[in-house]
Amino acid sequence: MEIGATRLRAKASWLINKTSLHAHRLVAEGLGSVDARGYHFAILAALDEYGPASQAAVSQRTGIDRSDTVAMVNELVDQRLVVRAPDPDDRRRNVITITPAGRRRLEQLETVLSEVQDELLAPLSAAERRQLVGLLARVLDHHTSQSG
Amino acid sequence: MEIGATRLRAKASWLINKTSLHAHRLVAEGLGSVDARGYHFAILAALDEYGPASQAAVSQRTGIDRSDTVAMVNELVDQRLVVRAPDPDDRRRNVITITPAGRRRLEQLETVLSEVQDELLAPLSAAERRQLVGLLARVLDHHTSQSG
DNA sequence: GGTATACCGTTGGTCAAGCCAACGTTGGCT
DNA sequence: AGCCAACGTTGGCTTGACCAACGGTATACC
Numbered sequence: 220m221e222i223g224a225t226r227l228r229a230k231a232s233w234l235i236n237k238t239s240l241h242a243h244r245l246v247a248e249g250l251g252s253v254d255a256r257g258y259h260f261a262i263l264a265a266l267d268e269y270g271p272a273s274q275a276a277v278s279q280r281t282g283i284d285r286s287d288t289v290a291m292v293n294e295l296v297d298q299r300l301v302v303r304a305p306d307p308d309d310r311r312r313n314v315i316t317i318t319p320a321g322r323r324r325l326e327q328l329e330t331v332l333s334e335v336q337d338e339l340l341a342p343l344s345a346a347e348r349r350q351l352v353g354l355l356a357r358v359l360d361h362h363t364s365q366s367g
Numbered sequence: 368m369e370i371g372a373t374r375l376r377a378k379a380s381w382l383i384n385k386t387s388l389h390a391h392r393l394v395a396e397g398l399g400s401v402d403a404r405g406y407h408f409a410i411l412a413a414l415d416e417y418g419p420a421s422q423a424a425v426s427q428r429t430g431i432d433r434s435d436t437v438a439m440v441n442e443l444v445d446q447r448l449v450v451r452a453p454d455p456d457d458r459r460r461n462v463i464t465i466t467p468a469g470r471r472r473l474e475q476l477e478t479v480l481s482e483v484q485d486e487l488l489a490p491l492s493a494a495e496r497r498q499l500v501g502l503l504a505r506v507l508d509h510h511t512s513q514s515g
Numbered sequence: 516g517g518t519a520t521a522c523c524g525t526t527g528g529t530c531a532a533g534c535c536a537a538c539g540t541t542g543g544c545t
Numbered sequence: 546a547g548c549c550a551a552c553g554t555t556g557g558c559t560t561g562a563c564c565a566a567c568g569g570t571a572t573a574c575c
Contacts, residue, residue: 234503239387355382
């Protein structure tokens with residue numbers, strides 16, 4: 220495709236959506252090649268940074284819906300990358316803990332995703348990449364703080 | 368939600384995908400309030416800029432799948448915003464032409480979308496918005512030119 | 516102490532987007 | 546004439562994001 224339509228291209232929303240599609244596809248391909256999914260990385264990363272947490276906490280930190288978190292944690296448990304145990308202090312909760320294997324997996328996914336970022340942002344310099352990330356982060360912050 | 372996880376936030380792919388979600392929602396809400404969809408604007412804009420064209424051409428220029436284009440053109444025809452006529456020079460083709468009402472509609476949607484852009488990019492200055500649009504356009508160009 | 520209220524994990528389902536395969540029709544090429 | 550490519554159209558598939566509701570549990574308030 221040779222997308223034109225200046226009116227379309229001038230719309231940030233359109234650019235973001237289209238770019239997101241490419242990003243999404245690249246991520247899915249990259250992670251798919253090692254039998255993982257984006258959600259796996261998100262959850263492992265959250266557990267690694269914040270330590271063991273309830274599924275609700277994981278859900279909040281990753282922005283993944285509670286119901287979807289259940290399925291993802293199931294998959295991670297099956298792969299022995301995390302452990303799910305009832306919280307003795309609050310029996311409503313399950314405490315999810317990342318395992319050593321989970322940490323190794325996280326590093327593997329980190330590597331894969333770094334390569335994907337490179338591919339995605341190929342035409343941009345290092346400075347420009349930082350710019351883009353900074354701008355997007357600000358936009359995202361604005362909307363997540365006031366609405367979500 | 369109070370999304371943290373620096374590892375996640377540092378990934379451009381993640382930022383783009385999340386931001387895209389907000390953008391998509393805002394666009395859907397904005398256009399929904401005047402009973403339109405993103406695809407409508409895309410098609411009307413393409414027809415306005417390039418003149419009458421076959422559905423295949425519209426499809427290419429907007430990046431909308433051929434099969435989805437059929438449905439969208441149907442809707443636009445129902446609203447008398449475009450006309451679909453067989454091409455006498457090539458009977459495989461339908462020539463889609465925007466009507467005067469279609470142009471008025473396009474301007475209406477343009478207005479709505481401008482407001483949506485404002486809302487989406489609220490935390491950014493005008494210069495920063497141009498920066499963001501420029502960076503995204505370059506990323507998008509890179510991937511659309513080499514992969515289809 | 517008992518009741519209402521809020522939270523947690525889980526199940527099940529919805530909805531729209533983006534795709535893809537296939538078909539009949541038509542055009543172009545050789 | 547015969548083959549291949551393009552077009553419009555139908556139908557369906559997959560996935561991500563989301564929502565509603567439930568039983569079970571903790572907390573707050575009276």
